[in-house]
Amino acid sequence: MERDTVRALVIAGGGIRGNIPSVILWHILQSIRLNTKNLDLGYKDILDFAAGSSVGGIIAAPLICGIPISDINKALRDKDIWQRRYAPWTPKWKREPILDRLSKVLTDNKVRNGADITFGDIDDMYNGSKLLMVTTVNKNRKYPAAENMFFKSWQQRWRHFKVMDAVAATFAASYYFGNINNDQLQKVLADGGEGNQNSPIAQAMGSINRRIRKVRPGADIRLLYIGTGFYTEYRSYKKASRMGMVREAANVPMMAMEQAWETQSYLAMTQAEIDPRFGFKMINPPLPNKELSSLDRIKDISKYVSIGDEVGKEVAEDVAQFWGYK
Secondary structure: OOOOOEEEEOOOOOOHHHHHHHHHHHHHHHHHHHHEEEEOOHHHOOOOOOOOOOOOHHHHHHHHOOOOOHHHHHHHOOOOHOOOEOEEEEEEEOHHHHHHHHHHHHOOOOOOOHHHHHHHHHHHHHHOOOOOEEEEEEEEOOOOOEEEEEEOOOOOHHOOEEEHHHHHHHHHOOOOOEEEEEEOOOOOEEEEOOOOOOOOHHHHHHHHHHHHHHHHHEEEEEEEEEEEEEEOOOOOOHHHHOOHHHHHHHHHHHHHHHHHHHHHHHHHHHHHHHHHEEEEEOOOOOOOOOOHHOOHHHHHHHHHHHHHHHHHHHHHHHHHOOOOOO
């Protein structure tokens, strides 16, 4: 008898490096289609739970809404969605071209309500059986501790909240796109990666346990985490000892991002060791050089796609089997 399996996906933030997980997901889908001999299969048929932060949310939300991963890949590779602002007192990039492109993808695929789809629509579409979670940060709370927020499709408080508004909030990075003043919520919202949930693995685990395991108590949970790559550089002790804290201040956001996925993935790996019904797999490829650790180097899109291709071909069959498609 085939075991009941909850298939969950968490995608990290990482700006333009989101081309890496999106391409990896395309390869995984091809393996699943080949194994099942069903060429029409999509992630809306596969996933029970999807979560993402920043660009991870840009990918996860359309997937659950039924958008083909190939269409998401095309949108992320389109250099025209990156339109620069040049005034020094404004954020670096315009967010509207990205949102317009995603809205068009939703509308072209005839998703219910198109760009106006709400979290309640997703809940109704699947009768509560498929869950979406998108992260953001509430900057009403004073520093040093920003407050993580989670848009969850199954919660009544978000039922009438538009998915595209959540997507806009999840990549509202202060420096790159600017924060969002949301009058409906009376909150200033920022990129999910500005808190400690750039890789919301632990929050996903808790949500799955509280929501899905209640109605499917005997199910196996198979959680896949895909990062946007990482770069590790070690300097000599002599050089490190001369570095001042002020010079290192610019690296704090990247340090926090790296530490978040390491800490949360360790928690999931530990859970997998003690719970036979919980499985965890992590894909987060190393980046070959420091330049590729940038979040917005438009000229490197093709390089990120190549990394995704290489890693995707390597892991696709393994992930397909991990999710039970043998």
